[in-house]
Amino acid sequence: VIAEDVIDSIITATTITIQDSTDLISYEITNGKLINVIPDMDAVSLLLYIEAIGDGSITLTIPRSVLDATINNEDDEFFVLVDGEEGDFEEIITSTDRTLTINFLAGTEQIE
Template structure:
């Protein structure tokens, strides 16, 4: 029995693994954020477009770790076409974290001390600022400009 437990690995006590649905209030889009947490429970995850960040509210009862798989469509950090570093704040203080990247998501692991109430992940972009309606309005505006320009050009010739 002991060899089976050692070969499989033993989960940390009180580990919580789940997904959380984050909904962007502006666009109405929903994103699934996978997470694993020890020593705490997540109360809420919200998007802050003005700060290009994801805010995780939690209740921490002991030292632990938070691992989150963040879809790039929800939050990302880019410098041109290249990946840039996230900034991670634990109760407002900058902290070190580990990160793994794939083309579709980025997974971060951060230590959370006892009594932590908030973790903030800051990127360079969070949920596209312009939804489908804004794209439609832009297309209509471009078509209108082309039509007006074409009519005006005919008058000058």
């Protein structure tokens, strides 16, 4: 991410606002704190910075209007990295959003 492309997000206790989007990403985190979320529009991804005080998980409900993965109008799989390594996650797909639950270990700093 080039410095001028970095756009911080607005994070509350339960939601994330990405750029000027009116749709919010909702989240819930266990054993950690969400510090920052930076959208990478070129890679069509989100960089999540967390402080993980123990093994835990983060659940993100992402409206399709904010971020989606489709090929020929069919859902494509998301790819998740936890501190640069492929991470395990569960996904629930609906017509309006995609919900990801991503597991992380104590000390994790970044999820993409």
